[in-house]
Amino acid sequence: MIFDLHSHTTLSDGSLEPHELISRAVEKGVDTLAITDHDTLDAYGEIPPLNGAINLIAGVELSTQWQTTGIHVLGLNVDLDSAAIQTAAQTQSGARLERARRIGERLEKKGIEGAFEGARELSPGSYIGRPHFAQHLINIGRVNSMNAAFKKYMGDGKAGDVKQQWADLPQIISWIRDAKGIAVLAHPLKYKLTRVKLKKLLDDFIQAGGQGMEVVSGQQQTYLTRDMAQLCEQKGLLASCGSDFHGPGKPWSELGVFPSMPGNVTPVWDRF
Numbered sequence: 001m002i003f004d005l006h007s008h009t010t011l012s013d014g015s016l017e018p019h020e021l022i023s024r025a026v027e028k029g030v031d032t033l034a035i036t037d038h039d040t041l042d043a044y045g046e047i048p049p050l051n052g053a054i055n056l057i058a059g060v061e062l063s064t065q066w067q068t069t070g071i072h073v074l075g076l077n078v079d080l081d082s083a084a085i086q087t088a089a090q091t092q093s094g095a096r097l098e099r100a101r102r103i104g105e106r107l108e109k110k111g112i113e114g115a116f117e118g119a120r121e122l123s124p125g126s127y128i129g130r131p132h133f134a135q136h137l138i139n140i141g142r143v144n145s146m147n148a149a150f151k152k153y154m155g156d157g158k159a160g161d162v163k164q165q166w167a168d169l170p171q172i173i174s175w176i177r178d179a180k181g182i183a184v185l186a187h188p189l190k191y192k193l194t195r196v197k198l199k200k201l202l203d204d205f206i207q208a209g210g211q212g213m214e215v216v217s218g219q220q221q222t223y224l225t226r227d228m229a230q231l232c233e234q235k236g237l238l239a240s241c242g243s244d245f246h247g248p249g250k251p252w253s254e255l256g257v258f259p260s261m262p263g264n265v266t267p268v269w270d271r272f
């Protein structure tokens, strides 16, 4: 059984529409898929009839910050009709718009005018994020690739990296739990924290009601999977796994393609 509990559509920064993503997941042999767009549930308004081809788990990837680090928390198996998750999406979308304005102002100081308007035009739904600014910078010829855009303007510590706009970690987790979902720390290795800091983050996450962590996030080396599984077990968390697929040819894993979950952990789907 393949569980892929982390993926994106065009309603955030993925390149496949929900129906295309679902078809591809079926093709790739995924049995259970969670669509987890950044800070929006818009994809769930565009789900085609599934006819039993795949099991879809309602999810979202919420942005927040811990100390000075931007982090992501997955809400899995959330009740889409709950006031809590709808408030979460609305509040975070509002924060994104506000942040996008500030990103625009910061880029203007770098001599790039109209970036906010440019990015907003590229965003079809309620998600507006750094990838839209990066694409705009490519479109106006400032840079010639996504990578260059992030390296020069949009990446961590650069002008376009505006933090501190999100609801805080306890609020994010409360929204997920109030929506009867499971709060899972996404890709713990992506934050490049020291061991001590990662453990502190997990402690704070658990203290705030967090219930799981991604033990497997896309392709990762065996020793890291073992290490994450051990940490997960030590902290008494549920274990999740997913590709974080953003689209064909994009620098994330293919749907369903990642190492299998180690046996010493309790998978998050035991609670679905």
Ligand code: AMP
Binding pocket: 013, 038, 063, 128, 129, 130, 131, 146, 147, 150, 151, 246
């Ligand atoms: P935001 O959610 O607005 O902070 O934008 C972050 C998103 O940018 C992440 O979810 C990634 O999908 C994307 N991203 C981050 N770094 C890169 C990069 N170097 N190249 C392409 N996309 C990136």
Ligand code: MN
Binding pocket: 008, 013, 038, 246
């Ligand atoms: Mn993304």
Ligand code: MN
Binding pocket: 061, 072, 186, 187
């Ligand atoms: Mn993420």
Ligand code: MN
Binding pocket: 006, 007, 008, 061, 244
């Ligand atoms: Mn993601």
